[in-house]
Amino acid sequence: MNCIICGFPSGNEKLCFKHAVASKSLAEGYNAWKSALGISLDEYLNDIIKNRETGEWAVDVAKYIIETGDHSVLNL
């Protein structure tokens, strides 16, 4: 299989090793954002994309979820 985000080989997984790590980090981050600001997942993803500190791979995953609505990659 290839990564659904960047097309890089990903074995039997949906995401390559880079985007898999970013997706895990994104899911963990949501818990912190929710308790800090009480925002929805979509609001969180939109804020994360705009934030300068967000890593490139995390931005890739957030954009992918916003564009496709496929929340399954987050494993929330």
Place this chain on the structure above:
Amino acid sequence: MAGVAGSNPARPTPILIIAEKRDAAERIASALDSNYKAFNINGVKIYQIKLDNKEATILPARGHIFGLNSDVKNRRIYPVTDLEWEPLSSINKKFLETGNIAELARALLKNAEQIIIACDYDIEGETIGYNIVKYSGGLDKKLYRAKFSTLTSEDLRSSFNSLITREEWNMAEAGRTRHYIDYLWGINLSRLVSDKVRRIRYANLSMGRVQGPTLLELYRREFEINAFVPKPYWQTTASVEVNGKEINMIGPTVYSENESQRIKKLEGRVGSVESAKSYVESMPPPPPFNLAEIQKEAYRIFKMSPWKTLSVLESLYLKAAISYPRTSSQKLPSSINYKKILGRLVASYSDAANIRRSAPMEGKLNDPAHPAIYPTGEGKVITQDERNIYDLVARRFISCFMDDASVRKKMIKVNVDDITFAAEGMEIINRGWTRVYHFRELNDIILPDVKVGDQAIIKRVNLLNKFTKPPPRYNPSTLLEWMEKNEIGTKATRAEIIMTLYKRHYVDGQRMQLTNLGYGIARFFINSPVITVEMTRELEANLEKIEEGSVEAKKITTRSIGLLYEEIEKSRDDKELVEYFKLYLKGEKIANFGKCPVCGSGDLIFHRSVIGKRYLRCDKCGASAPMPSKGLIMPTKTTCKFCGWPLMRRGKWVFCPNPACPGKQK
């Protein structure tokens, strides 16, 4: 120059002195005999002197003149097992001139009764001297060692007056073992990597025992940065009025908006001073420089890379302006004669006349071979880089003899509705050593006098919504610090290892960013048991044992080689890993950069020319576009709305690579 060029051919002499470099040989000659003669024999400048009424010849090496070599030249054959020490001139044409030195050494050694090794007193110097003596057939002669830490005439004369009899070669043995293992590690792992990516146009791939763990650390850091998700928090500050004076104070850091609003509501509330402490703090001078510390400091102050700093230090050492720089010591023994050095420095640094300590401030680290780096007060400093580094060394040295800096610190805490706000002030009492070593600044932060129980009114509360930050990218200085902390590499080789990562294009930029090639190589070795910090550290410890004479070199070599070969065999047969690696490096080539918009059927391939220019080129029609020369370039999934070329991204910057894009002309 006091010496004269000899017109007659040099005569063989009963004493042969081996120096590490030509500059050092000349300094030794002029220190020991002002009437020395210099001869040029086949391009090698040798010096003849009188030493204790006997004739002596000083032969300068050019660093190492013997190196390791393998008969197996075919890069596809590995693991390589047999290595031999050979003259460097027969290994690499670049070192042809060292062949003349080796020949001359053989001729001079034949007639010599005594041999004095006067190379730098460290593992490399010892290895250089030992190899010359061994491969010129001189191990059965009377052997002596001159030990010195500066190339000043005084130090050199003193070292030749107290020569050490050389009976054991543990230090050289440790050096030779390090060379042996590093060469085997390097040649085999590099051949393994190159073998896997042969069809991809990357040249000069390499991997090594120290280079590997360093690259893997950059890889891990890259993951932390690129997968980072910031978390929000609020830093609260307040302007608090106490006794009619406003003080800027820092409140708690909170992690939810509700909590931050609760603190905002404290505006106008009244509390009291909970504590007010004042105390005097002494700040002793920092210890004298060792190599790692000056490399860090030169980067902090001048942004000078660690390898550049080392090269400037070496040049200053050869000019006898400073002591031997490849040291880990933070000690300054009294034998270097502080008073004399400080006396020489007074002309340029007036504070050298106002010292307050009879013994210098020292650090914990010791190096049996050399003291910390110190100025000699002699030698000529020419270039701006040399002036900067010399100034750093001299000021640090003088500051070690200065009194402590002292400051009065004041801590005030106020409590309002069980929330504490704090402020810290500082008043300089005595600038002490910072007057000389002005690279560390002290600034006053004055707070008013208050006492416990005084009324405190919160005038304003500011909420600063912040986000956690990813760890910073390494720069050459912080990476060097990481290597030092993890005890990988040696003080002498760390800077060179970092430079190799750049040369191989595994990393880019001052803030070191892994390239795709770097990712691929790191990914290939990420789970390898032979490329770990622990493995590297263990070997360093074993090399130290060889140096102490408590372990046999052969035992360590055999064990290391066994582990390496086992790993190579495993990786060679790991087809999945190999295919993965190929795909990773080809990733740029195969899919990621998209279809060519010109012919519509070819792939846009990322290339790097031999001179390092980067560009995209279609593998069918040859359409091409230049790419930025630095930074990690990633494809995006979108195309340019003006010309249809795939858009690229470098960091946050998205750009169209097509130089003729109508969008750019607009």
